[in-house]
Amino acid sequence: MAKKMFMQAMGRAVVILWVLMIAAVGHVSGQIEATPPAVPTPPTVLSPPTGVTLPSADEFAPAPGPSLEDLFPPCQGVLVVYTTTFTKKIYPYLNDTPWIQPYRFQALATLLNQGYSTIANWEMGITYQHGEILVNAGGAVLNDGSRLPADVSNGTVLTGAQPQKLMNAIETAGDLQLIQRIIPLVGTEFGIKRDPMPKSINITTKDYNCSVPTMKGNNTMYTCCLEKNRNITLTDDGETYLPEEAGNITILYDVTQSYENNYMAMVTISNNMPITRIDHWNLSWTWTENEFINSIMGAQTFEADIKTCVNGLPGRTYAAGPDVNKAACCSMNPIILDLPLDRTNDTNIGGIKNCCKNGTIYPAIIDPKKTKSAFLMNVYKVPPGSTDMTYVVPPVDFKFGDGANTTDGYYTCGKPRLIKPTVYPDPWNSLIHQTSAVKTWQITCNITQEVKRIPKCCVSFSAYYNESVVPCRNGACGHPVLPPSDVYGDTSPTCDANAPAMLLPYGALTLAPVNRTKKITAWAALNHKAIPSPLPCTDYCGININWHIVSDFTKGWSARLTLLDWSNITYPDWFAVIEMPKATPGLQEAYTMNATRLPLLNNSLGDPLLNNTFVVTGLEGYNNYLMAAQNLSSGKIQSVVSFTKETTPGILVPMGDGFPTRIFFNGEECVMPEYQPINGSGRVAPSLVFGFILACLSFFLLGPLGL
Known part of the structure; x- marks a missing residue:
């Protein structure tokens, strides 16, 4: 290049010299008559003298900038x-x-x-x-x-x-x-x-x-x-695997088979949260290499978006097949949904282990065998990566949601991490043989602390020693434009959203909220309580849970747990986790439910749940379905729970120890009432009266201690 530039410069100089000579000759011919000059011949480009060495290209280039180690x-x-x-x-x-x-x-x-x-x-x-x-x-x-x-x-x-x-x-x-x-x-x-x-x-x-x-x-x-390490490390040419990460939700993207232009991917979703249940999960991601899902088993795509395949690179690449018009999903951002239970053994779209659960993934405390959901995809690649069977790029920007909350940000997912390939048990039931994935990526999704969802349930308290029920809080589940069902009527603009909830007679709990007004005002008048105008708003919660202390004796006590479903949703295989710091060690049984003490746990938001919780579930085939409200009547499940005092000495049931401090329904925390019932007439529980009498007798008969 430098030699060429030098030759061009020499040529331009000769041309300029030639033009000046012609101009000088013309000027002289204008003064002295002479024969017309001959037509000049074009100049030739001069070559440098033989033996002359031209400067190298590096000498024409600018000096390199200083490197980082110099700066x-x-x-x-x-x-x-x-x-x-x-x-x-x-x-x-x-x-x-x-x-x-x-x-x-x-x-x-x-x-x-x-x-x-x-x-x-x-x-x-x-x-x-x-x-x-x-x-x-x-x-x-x-x-x-x-x-x-x-x-x-x-x-x-x-x-x-x-x-x-x-x-x-x-x-x-x-x-x-x-x-x-x-x-x-x-x-x-x-x-x-x-x-x-x-x-x-x-x-x-x-x-x-x-x-x-x-x-x-x-x-x-x-x-x-x-x-910290000063030891020289040498890496091989193989892939470097990252350690697995823990998270609320983990997703494994396993490439189980790989071919030149397509591969099979098994996607497994695991619920690692100790008490949170996932309902109606949905999963989405973004392809980075214009891939498309040719077929899927164990789940379904929300939309096929065939036009993206037909009009795009997939259609041009696979004009001869496979038929992109029959692809499961061509979208760059596919949304995956679970299949219903009746497709579990469907040989066309089901038949995958851990598939077809209607989007429900349980925590391990309910059923360790139901903590996963999985589906299998056939993914097709496009050029330039469609000719190399080892070239597989996972999708990115994973989003995980439950129910209608696909993009509310409640779960935040990280990027795919290449981990050691998953090992699968032998499909032929051999005692030794195992198979493994070609590649495995792990995606971890965690609950976003900043995103707070509107609660779906609330709790009310009552006791045998007080005729009033401490109700759910005013607007415990928000003040929605559309209430969870018609049992709440409309969100009246005349109710006071900031006033404390009014006490209820016990019989009003089973009345539809829209029909409670007369009971509330009559009960307030009977107990000489002020009746505010306007009245406080209701709780607007689909699930109401009442905890009622039934009895309290020297050796034990009991409570009644009632679940009321005022929503339009039926809850199959429901469960509730109840936190009672003083009472849980004395749990005996629930008479029409299963009740089990839980080990040391951390709940889904990271708050410590000490060894003071128990879980209640329905009995299979009897009350494991909490039915939706119909005709202004709630679905209802009820059971008495008994406790012993032998393992909880010093427990003061009516003084607060007999009430839960937190209740979770299907893993979601319920809103607790503002206060606990008290004995309005000044009476205290029988066990306290008996204890007080004994203390008085001891004082008068024996005198003060130390005398």
Whole structure:
């Protein structure tokens, strides 16, 4: 290239010289008559003299910039650098409020492994501070599975879309392509005209300690993350498996068979929550390589979206077959739903182990054999990955929901993690032979603490020593525009949403809420209580649970548990978890239910449930179905629960120890009442009266202690 440029420059010089000579000759001929000059011949390009060496191309190229090791101190670990490269004011222009003016920013995040170990799956943490919205991450993804653009104003963790090694220089002979990652970032920030910088940067990989970030100039921040291990590690060319993660919901994406243009994938959903039941699960994801689901067994897709296949790359690739018009789903964002129970043994669409449960996945305390749901897919690939049977890319952006809550954000799923392939028992029932998946990815979904769902159930208290029922709270399940069923009437605008709920006579519990008004006002008048105007709103809960203390004796006591279903939903195989710190060790039995004490648990939101809970379930074929409300009458299940005092000495049943502190229905926490019943007439429980009499007799007969 340099030689060619030199030759062109010499040619241009000769042409210019030739033009000047012609001009000079013309000027002279205008003054002295002479014969017309001969037509000049075009000049030839001069060649450099023989033996002359032209400068090399490198001598014409600009000098290379300094490397990272020249700019920053040595780091025996991972050097993390963040550099802002560009900032530009964007619409809308907010001249009056410059502190919220949006700006486009561009930055480079760089990881350079200068240590001894290879990092199997790098992750870089960035703590932003200017309301940043990340729009593009140059092929990297957010570790929590959020899609871009994403609000990262509270910080984020970047990682590779697929598990990516950050190898060390020792085993790669310093190959920058293998030991360095450069991530171009584009986003929006607010209020910083030039060089918006994060508060801190680091890597989140275990066994690395990052120093406090240091600024270099106005637009560069760096930190050194030292590794504890100083042993040289060499990795092979095989795949690096990540450790399995724990979570509320785990999803295994197993490639069980792989071919050039398609593969079979078994997807297994596991409910790891100790008391939460999943109803009507739904699962969605995003394909990254234009794949489509050719067929599915054990579940169903919400929509086929055939036009995407016919009009897109799948249709052009598989014009000769398979018939894309019969594909199960061509959408880039398929939604998967479970099949009903009657399809369990269907040889066409069922027949998969753990399939066809109508979307219900139980916690292990109810049935350890029903904690999983699974389905099998035949996935077709398209070019360029359709000719390599080893090339399989899992979908990303998994979303898990239950019921109608597909995208309410209650569950947040992480990115797929390549783990050790799942091992399956031998399909031929051999004692030795086993099979394993070709590849396995794990996706972990956890309950999002910030997302609070509207409760579906509430609790009321009553006792033999008080004629009033402490009802469910006003608006315990919100104040919906459409109540859970017609038993609530309409949401009257005249009710007081902030007033405390009014006491009920016990017989009013089984009346439809819409018909309780006369009972409530009459009971208040009878007990000389003020009647507010307007009256408080009702609870609007589909499930009401009443706990009534029936009796209290010296050696034991009993309570009655009543479940009322005022909704339009029937609950098969229902269960309730009851927390009673003082009473649970004395649990004896429930007479028309199953009652079992539970071991030490943590509930689905992470709050500790100590060894003070028990679970109640219906009896199979008798009352394991809690029926929906009909004709203004609730579905009802009731049982007496007995307790002994031998294992709970000192328990004070009417003083609060006989009431639950929390109740969960089908794993969802119910709203507890505002207070507990008291003895309005001044009487106390018989056991307390007897104890008080004994204490008085001892005092008068024996005198004060120590005398």
